Amino acid sequence: MRGVEFFQGTLDSTDEIESAxxxxxxxxxxxxxxxxxxxxxxxxxxxxxxxxxxxxxxxxxxxxxxxxxxxxxxxxxxxxxxxxxxxxxxxxxxxxxxxxxxxxxxxxxxxxxxxxxxxxxxxxxxxxxxxxxxxxxxxxxxxxxxxxxxxxxxxxxxxxxxxxxxxxxxxxxxxxxxxxxxxxxxxxxxxxxxxxxxxxxxxxxxxxxxxxxxxxxxxxxxxxxxxxxxxxxxxxxxxxxxxxxxxxxxxxxxxxxxxxxxxxxxxxxxxxxxxxxxxxGMDTPGNKPVVGANAFSHESGIHAAGVIENSDTFEPGVMTPEMVGAQRRLVMGKHTGTHSVRERLVECGFAPTDEQVRAVTRRVKDYGAEKRRVTVDDLERFATEAGVERQQDHEEVRA
Ligand SMILES: CC(=O)SCCNC(=O)CCNC(=O)[C@H](O)C(C)(C)COP(=O)(O)OP(=O)(O)OC[C@H]1O[C@@H](n2cnc3c(N)ncnc32)[C@H](O)[C@@H]1OP(=O)(O)O
Ligand SMILES: CC(C)C(=O)C(=O)O
Structure with a gap:
């Protein structure tokens, strides 16, 4: 089991428990x-x-x-x-x-x-x-x-x-x-x-x-x-x-x-x-801890860019989606940045240039700013319209 990182160096642990x-x-x-x-x-x-x-x-x-x-x-x-x-x-x-x-x-x-x-x-x-x-x-x-x-x-x-x-x-x-x-x-x-x-x-x-x-x-x-x-x-x-x-x-x-x-x-x-x-019959709110749809989702560019490199950057680290049978998701919207768009485009089978990533990101942000949900279909449409080429031998990933 991983150790908990919390205000390291000064805090004596007063909350140890034997069993629960x-x-x-x-x-x-x-x-x-x-x-x-x-x-x-x-x-x-x-x-x-x-x-x-x-x-x-x-x-x-x-x-x-x-x-x-x-x-x-x-x-x-x-x-x-x-x-x-x-x-x-x-x-x-x-x-x-x-x-x-x-x-x-x-x-x-x-x-x-x-x-x-x-x-x-x-x-x-x-x-x-x-x-x-x-x-x-x-x-x-x-x-x-x-x-x-x-x-x-x-x-x-x-x-x-x-x-x-x-x-x-x-x-x-x-x-x-x-x-x-x-x-x-x-x-x-x-x-x-x-x-x-x-x-x-x-x-x-x-x-x-x-x-x-x-x-x-x-x-x-x-x-x-x-x-x-x-x-x-x-x-x-x-x-x-x-x-x-x-x-x-x-x-x-x-x-x-x-x-x-x-x-x-x-x-x-x-x-x-x-x-x-x-x-x-009781809907689970998206922001419900552990089980809400957003519990392991990232839209913000800064968070998504960090998480793509190392999920510990903007998640608890000691709790991962795998531990609860869930999946991490990168959600596209108004707050999305280029790292996240590039990641999703590659997952969808595209091979974008840096300029194309920037163009698609602008479309994603504008679409999201109109309070619209950006789906994978939208992303693919933006990519096609920006002239992004498909990768060879790609296995399709849709989420
Ligand atoms: C904090 C909690 O969650 S407690 C659990 C609450 N859960 C439920 O109530 C769900 C299931 N309940 C039921 O099916 C019904 O309420 C029953 C079958 C238990 C009782 O139904 P009824 O006899 O029609 O009584 P009703 O529910 O209207 O009123 C509650 C009665 O229980 C009594 N009562 C309440 N708590 C207790 C208790 N811990 N021990 C004894 N009697 C109690 C009340 O004084 C009242 O009695 P009265 O009928 O003599 O005035
Ligand atoms: C029956 C008791 C434990 C209860 O549900 C409560 O007090 O809330």
């Missing part, structure tokens, strides 16, 4: 994106790719939701070698449905912030603790791995949160997930919070972060730095409101920036993202 497991919630929280509904086949296909990639846990759904959801979770549990997880409120019928679906892990959750205890649960703090403990005990009695989430943990009174954590630890939960349900954490605060949580439990700690302020992945990584063993993520960051920490960002940051092996086959990330984009 991946809990995927695309099929549960991801499906909660307004308007998204995965069919049985969609869920099976996405779970199958996640499984083949080595994802540690797949939260396949919320089994009590419907018969269709139950069947999908059940069949994913029996078909995959990843740990399959089903979500359940601290409600008997939810837990029974999750257990009946045959998942290896039941993830039970209850609100712990006062605003949610009062106006979502209509309960008291005492009832919350009692129902949390009873639910963990029920799941453990069934011989299944238990994950417990104090929902809205980041807006919960600190002393009460620690009481809940100690009570469910005592009840035998295997995992405690700390959700930033409404996305209000910052990396520094979340890191301090997770350090405190880890000091009050023997259970393994996991984090679930939302992207209301665009900090979900940063917060997930802060949680890992603080001692959490695992983060909950969704492909393309789909999920409630602004979504969750992104699978692809988290995995690639751990692999490339923290230089820690996740065990995930990263070369299938682009394929996975494309499938989730299609099945969720």
């Amino acid at each position: 497991r991946v809990f995927d919630t695309t099929l549960r929280d991801g499906e909660q994106s307004p308007g998204t509904s995965f069919s049985y086949d969609d869920k099976r296909q996405i779970a199958s790719i996640l499984d083949e990639m080595g994802t540690h846990v797949i939260e396949a759904g919320f089994p009590v939701n419907s018969d269709a959801e139950f069947e999908a979770v059940r069949d994913i549990a029996s078909a995959t070698s990843s740990t399959t997880c089903g979500l359940a409120r601290v409600v008997d019928k939810d837990i029974e449905a999750a257990l009946d679906s045959g998942v290896e892990m039941v993830h039970t959750f209850v609100s712990t912030s006062d605003v949610q205890i009062e106006d979502s649960m209509h309960a008291t703090r005492e009832e919350v603790v009692q129902r949390a403990v009873e639910s963990v005990e029920r799941i453990k009695d069934a011989g299944v791995t238990c994950m417990f989430s104090p929902m809205d943990a980041t807006r919960t009174d600190e002393e009460f949160l620690i009481d809940v954590i100690e009570a469910v630890t005592e009840a035998g939960t295997d995992w405690i997930n700390i959700p930033d349900t409404c996305g209000v954490a910052t990396p520094t605060r979340f890191r301090a919070m997770i350090e405190k949580v880890c000091a009050h439990t023997d259970a393994q700690v996991d984090v679930h972060t939302h992207d209301d302020f665009g900090l979900a992945t940063a917060n997930a990584l802060a949680g890992i730095e603080a001692g959490a063993a695992q983060a909950q993520v969704s492909v393309n960051s789909i999920g409630e409101r602004a979504g969750n920490a992104a699978y692809e960002e988290y995995v690639m940051a751990v692999e490339s920036l923290y230089q820690t092996d996740t065990g995930i086959d990263t070369t299938r990330i682009t394929e996975l993202s494309n499938v989730v984009e299609e099945k969720s």
Whole structure:
């Protein structure tokens, strides 16, 4: 693995991590994106790719939701070698449905912030603790791995949160997930919070972060730095409101920036993202990190000229398109320079002179300045009109 180049010479590394497991919630929280509904086949296909990639846990759904959801979770549990997880409120019928679906892990959750205890649960703090403990005990009695989430943990009174954590630890939960349900954490605060949580439990700690302020992945990584063993993520960051920490960002940051092996086959990330984009009906923005169409594309002349010589000049270096199953692209437009045009012309089978490259570049820039997309066909037309000759024995490259 390559070393990370970062402000070399003065910075002591304070962010080393031992491991970072991946809990995927695309099929549960991801499906909660307004308007998204995965069919049985969609869920099976996405779970199958996640499984083949080595994802540690797949939260396949919320089994009590419907018969269709139950069947999908059940069949994913029996078909995959990843740990399959089903979500359940601290409600008997939810837990029974999750257990009946045959998942290896039941993830039970209850609100712990006062605003949610009062106006979502209509309960008291005492009832919350009692129902949390009873639910963990029920799941453990069934011989299944238990994950417990104090929902809205980041807006919960600190002393009460620690009481809940100690009570469910005592009840035998295997995992405690700390959700930033409404996305209000910052990396520094979340890191301090997770350090405190880890000091009050023997259970393994996991984090679930939302992207209301665009900090979900940063917060997930802060949680890992603080001692959490695992983060909950969704492909393309789909999920409630602004979504969750992104699978692809988290995995690639751990692999490339923290230089820690996740065990995930990263070369299938682009394929996975494309499938989730299609099945969720949620378009992936071009500038989306790792998986957006622009993530490894270069239009600007200075960048493209550098990248043609050495891609490390204007890319992270520690993350390449090959690592995520993508391709680098030189895009033609208003900002294009001659190096990039020459490269593309040669790829297309032309043998341009320097003067012809300059002429074609002027056409590309003018066309792009009119907000028009410059396609390969346009480029070829400009080249032909500029009288550029074809190379002998050229194999055509079209992208
Ligand atoms: C932060 C999160 O992402 S949490 C997960 C959210 N995901 C979903 O809600 C998707 C799937 N949900 C569903 O299919 C349905 O909401 C169901 C089947 C769970 C419940 O449906 P309904 O019984 O019709 O209730 P509805 O959804 O309208 O209201 C939620 C109920 O759950 C209760 N509730 C909310 N959280 C919890 C909890 N953690 N434990 C116990 N009860 C809870 C609320 O108090 C409310 O109860 P009430 O009906 O007695 O007032
Ligand atoms: C169920 C919990 C973990 C959740 O999705 C949240 O708090 O956002």
